Amino acid sequence: MHGRLVVFGGGIPLSFEGRIVGAVGASGSTVANDIEVSKAAVRAFETYPKARIGSSGSLL
Template identity: 45%
Template sequence: MTQLQLSDTEKMIEFAIAQAHTLNVTVNIAIVDTAGHLIAFQRMDGALVGAIDIAIKKAYTAALFQKPTHELGERSLPGQPLFGIESSNGGLITFAGGLPITFSENENVEKVCIGAIGVSGSTIENDLSIAKAALRL
């Protein structure tokens, strides 16, 4: 798999929703390709409308930088080397809930980023837990 297929994203969304139900929360889930273009999106019943854009931007941020959004957030605090990065690229999100989606043909080959997922609508801890569940991490 060198690129995400719609069928892959549908499974990820199913895993994410299952974790959201376990946590008794409703969220928005966005999956993008490596350029940050939306492949799949799901808004659970009752999920916050304002969190739609945040989920998409979390996925976008994780895809562009191939890093979890919370790691970028740690490096973008005042005095840190990436301070101000969130205002680049049309606006980024640098708190938890965005993860790169990586793939490797086998354990001897380095993983490559093939997209990203963003989850928003609950606490950042729950959003991250749901994103990890979607990727089976």
């Protein structure tokens, strides 16, 4: 990523079988709203077997 990293409220990494496979991100409202939208997407992702969020496997 050429040394570029952007951290913002509403960004949550997604992992599957121990590997980072992507991320969920929401932006455009308040940080609190962006986080809630991302958490809803994470809950949908978690319905897949062996899916985990970040390295701990739990919601933020």
